[in-house]
Amino acid sequence: MGVIKTITANCKDCYKCVRHCPMKAIRVAGGHAEVIDELCVVCGTCVRMCPQGAKQVMDSKGAVRELLASGARVVLSVAPSFVASFAGVSPGAFAAAARGLGFAGIFETAEAAQYVARRSLATVDDCAAPAIATSCPVVVNLVERYYPHLLEHLIPVASPMVAHGRMLKSCMGSDVKVVFAGPCIAKKDEAGREETFGAIDAALTFQELQDLFEQAGIDPIAAASTATMPTIVAPGGADCADCA
Numbered sequence: 560m561g562v563i564k565t566i567t568a569n570c571k572d573c574y575k576c577v578r579h580c581p582m583k584a585i586r587v588a589g590g591h592a593e594v595i596d597e598l599c600v601v602c603g604t605c606v607r608m609c610p611q612g613a614k615q616v617m618d619s620k621g622a623v624r625e626l627l628a629s630g631a632r633v634v635l636s637v638a639p640s641f642v643a644s645f646a647g648v649s650p651g652a653f654a655a656a657a658r659g660l661g662f663a664g665i666f667e668t669a670e671a672a673q674y675v676a677r678r679s680l681a682t683v684d685d686c687a688a689p690a691i692a693t694s695c696p697v698v699v700n701l702v703e704r705y706y707p708h709l710l711e712h713l714i715p716v717a718s719p720m721v722a723h724g725r726m727l728k729s730c731m732g733s734d735v736k737v738v739f740a741g742p743c744i745a746k747k748d749e750a751g752r753e754e755t756f757g758a759i760d761a762a763l764t765f766q767e768l769q770d771l772f773e774q775a776g777i778d779p780i781a782a783a784s785t786a787t788m789p790t791i792v793a794p795g796g797a798d799c800a801d802c803a
């Protein structure tokens with residue numbers, strides 16, 4: 560699934576993205592720089608380097624709006640770095656703002672990280688040493704596409720995002736829709752992978768979430784703070800092995 564496209568109308572053919580792509584995953588086709596999806600690890604370098612804003616990241620806002628309008632219970636799994644991206648917004652105010660968008664619940668992705676860490680420790684001996692953690696989808700993409708001889712070093716455990724999606728659905732019901740929000744565009748790619756399919760229904764960047772707030776006329780800083788974010792009590796207790 561391609562996450563990054565070139566807006567040809569904005570592209571000035573400077574080829575800065577071609578020069579800076581660490582994987583040489585951009586070719587010139589029809590005079591414009593075009594990402595080769597099969598070679599791209601979704602590191603985001605070309606998006607940052609393009610002076611014209613011509614590298615467009617997959618927009619998930621429409622999919623999230625549709626989910627929220629569908630009548631389904633939709634919950635938000637939010638990466639812990641929201642405190643940096645939404646500076647000055649308390650966790651309670653953030654949760655209140657997200658509820659204002661229509662989310663039925665807001666949970667921190669970090670609550671799955673403890674299960675991922677525990678499962679990683681338990682399975683680290685199952686893979687070749689040195690073990691490579693799989694929490695970052697860019698690292699996984701890099702190994703799969705460029706260093707396949709290192710595949711046996713990948714720890715066979717889901718990322719916190721995927722584990723949290725599974726955990727939320729396991730605890731709240733399989734009909735619940737889970738939207739992830741975080742700082743990284745590679746999570747969009749990870750959410751669409753065949754082996755993680757169904758865990759996360761849509762992945763937003765924090766910028767997209769901010770856009771949704773603005774379009775809905777919601778100012779998270781001004782949102783009345785509710786209680787602290789709730790915590791899911793995993794049915795598997797301390798192990799929750801099925802989620803990670």
Ligand code: SF4
Pocket residue numbers: 565569570571572573574575576577592608609610611612613614
């Ligand atoms: S850096 Fe941007 S403007 Fe330059 S070639 Fe790449 S997409 Fe086009």
Ligand code: SF4
Pocket residue numbers: 563579580581582583584585594595598599600601602603604605606
């Ligand atoms: S996201 Fe990274 S790997 Fe993919 S085309 Fe851009 S710079 Fe290259």
